[in-house]
Amino acid sequence: MSDSTSTTPKNPDPLMTAAACAEYLGLSENFVRAAIRRGEIRSAKFGRAVRVRLSELQAYLDASAR
Numbered sequence: 001m002s003d004s005t006s007t008t009p010k011n012p013d014p015l016m017t018a019a020a021c022a023e024y025l026g027l028s029e030n031f032v033r034a035a036i037r038r039g040e041i042r043s044a045k046f047g048r049a050v051r052v053r054l055s056e057l058q059a060y061l062d063a064s065a066r
């Protein structure tokens with residue numbers, strides 16, 4: 001018998017809130033929101049909600065690496 005409690009597959013590239021991005025980066029939410037406004041971090045807007053794909057956050061980190 002199989003376990004059918006987890007029928008939803010994990011998303012390998014989840015959408016994250018600005019707060020989740022800030023926690024992931026160890027930075028303030030205000031810094032993340034400002035970077036999104038400046039276009040440094042690509043995002044998607046759903047009404048008033050702004051979301052960032054984990055892959056876009058990784059791209060930002062790669063571009064910022066020295």
